Amino acid sequence: MNKFIIIIFLCATSFSFAQKKQDWEKINTLKVAFITEKLSFSTKEAQDFWPVYNEYQEKRNTLRKKSYNQVRGKIKDVDTLTEKEAENLLALHIQIEEEEEALDTSFLNKISKVITAKKTLLLLRSEDEFKRQLMKQYRQNKGGK
Structure with missing residues (x-):
């Protein structure tokens, strides 16, 4: 196409x-x-690329769902949270962000060995x-x- x-x-x-x-x-x-x-x-690149890319996308989507379900969905109710609950939620948000960054780095390292x-x-x-x-x-x- x-x-x-x-x-x-x-x-x-x-x-x-x-x-x-x-x-x-x-x-x-x-x-x-x-x-x-x-x-x-090329045919070879496509065969090698898509499995790595699809695995990355699945993991990325899982992290996005985790972020929404465990953090972003609760942020809308921030006014009702105690300070301790807010601290825990913020720590979880930071943890998920770090997981996303590690996933992105790992993916880029893997994919750059599959394609140029x-x-x-x-x-x-x-x-x-x-x-x-x-x-x-x-x-x-x-x-x-």
Whole structure:
């Protein structure tokens, strides 16, 4: 799929951004196509890259859920927390942030052995580009309703 088709597909696809499984599957499918196009993987690179990347994404999502369920979901009620509860919540937040940083570092070390350093940097840039395009599409769809 070339870049032009991906962009058209992004623009033509309406995202409700509800946490429906099919919406996230659609987004992930678009993300895979986008990254594949941007990084121009050889067959060998693709075979080696996707298992490492998918494992990283699963771990990252687990940490995000943990953060939301154990920290962010409780922050909205910060006014009702005791100081001790707030200290514990803050410590947990810091711990999760450190886990995320360690996961990111580990992933970058692993992936840069699977693909080149240049493609690793291109991956980071491509993920940011994809997020920007997705948010742009979301704002356009939200504004049109």
